[in-house]
Amino acid sequence: MIERGDWQVSQVARNAFDLEGKVVGTIGAGRIGYRVLQRLKPFDCKELLYYDYAALPEKAAQEVGCRRVADLKDFVSQCDVVAVNCPLHEGTKGLVNAELLKHFKKGAWLVNTARGAICDKDAVAAALKSGQINGYAGDVWNVQPAPKDHAWRTMKNPLGGGNGMVPHYSGTTLDAQARYAAGAKEILENYLHDKPQNPANVIVGKKGYETKAYGQR
Numbered sequence: 001m002i003e004r005g006d007w008q009v010s011q012v013a014r015n016a017f018d019l020e021g022k023v024v025g026t027i028g029a030g031r032i033g034y035r036v037l038q039r040l041k042p043f044d045c046k047e048l049l050y051y052d053y054a055a056l057p058e059k060a061a062q063e064v065g066c067r068r069v070a071d072l073k074d075f076v077s078q079c080d081v082v083a084v085n086c087p088l089h090e091g092t093k094g095l096v097n098a099e100l101l102k103h104f105k106k107g108a109w110l111v112n113t114a115r116g117a118i119c120d121k122d123a124v125a126a127a128l129k130s131g132q133i134n135g136y137a138g139d140v141w142n143v144q145p146a147p148k149d150h151a152w153r154t155m156k157n158p159l160g161g162g163n164g165m166v167p168h169y170s171g172t173t174l175d176a177q178a179r180y181a182a183g184a185k186e187i188l189e190n191y192l193h194d195k196p197q198n199p200a201n202v203i204v205g206k207k208g209y210e211t212k213a214y215g216q217r
């Protein structure tokens with residue numbers, strides 16, 4: 001469209017909204033989910049919500065002014081935008097499915113930069129096609145690279161838009177690659193020199209799951 005130079009603002013902007021005055025929520029309020037809430041604060045959203053079995057420390061919740069909602073259906077029914085920021089585990093695979101999508105506000109927006117398989121791909125495509133959700137955006141796919149017939153490559157809302165998928169690279173800036181490399185080096189050095197690991201880096205330890213972030217066991 002840009003290359004062709006034939007865009008019309010009335011067409012391009014017919015489905016664009018502000019975050020100001022909207023209710024935005026995150027499924028998962030760990031390192032990333034909490035930072036998302038922090039970064040949303042200056043946008044003057046109507047309310048910031050989170051759904052997580054682990055409550056944020058009171059001070060952290062107060063700093064961003066967010067409210068925890070204990071029931072997932074209740075949570076999504078209040079949000080104009082739902083962002084998925086929890087890990088993929090047996091309790092989150094297909095968490096956003098046809099049944100849950102029915103409870104979303106009609107025309108809500110769903111963002112998933114966590115893991116593709118947390119959202120049921122066909123249920124998301126159907127909800128977008130019907131207008132139950134207005135948009136789906138993310139960089140993560142249940143199969144990567146996604147096959148040619150993957151619904152998320154072509155799905156659209158009734159206005160012919162609403163698909164904000166990109167390849168899984170959005171955290172992969174050159175600066176981030178330097179951070180990954182430094183993190184991997186630190187973990188290897190700790191291992192080789194028999195030093196304790198930073199608990200934030202341990203998912204499975206010698207005794208099984210050590211993190212509390214991969215479901216309530």
Ligand SMILES: NC(=O)c1ccc[n+]([C@@H]2O[C@H](COP(=O)([O-])OP(=O)(O)OC[C@H]3O[C@@H](n4cnc5c(N)ncnc54)[C@H](O)[C@@H]3O)[C@@H](O)[C@H]2O)c1
Pocket residue numbers: 027028029030031032033051052053054085086087088091092113114115139140168169170171172212213214215
């Ligand atoms: N797209 C990318 O390039 C990219 C980059 C980094 C991380 N990620 C994804 O983001 C996820 C979150 O990262 P993080 O660093 O914030 O992890 P984290 O471990 O700090 O936080 C995860 C949070 O999710 C919560 N959680 C777990 N299961 C839940 C459930 N069933 N319902 C609600 N909340 C639940 C945990 O209690 C925790 O608070 C990662 O697991 C990873 O899959 C994606």
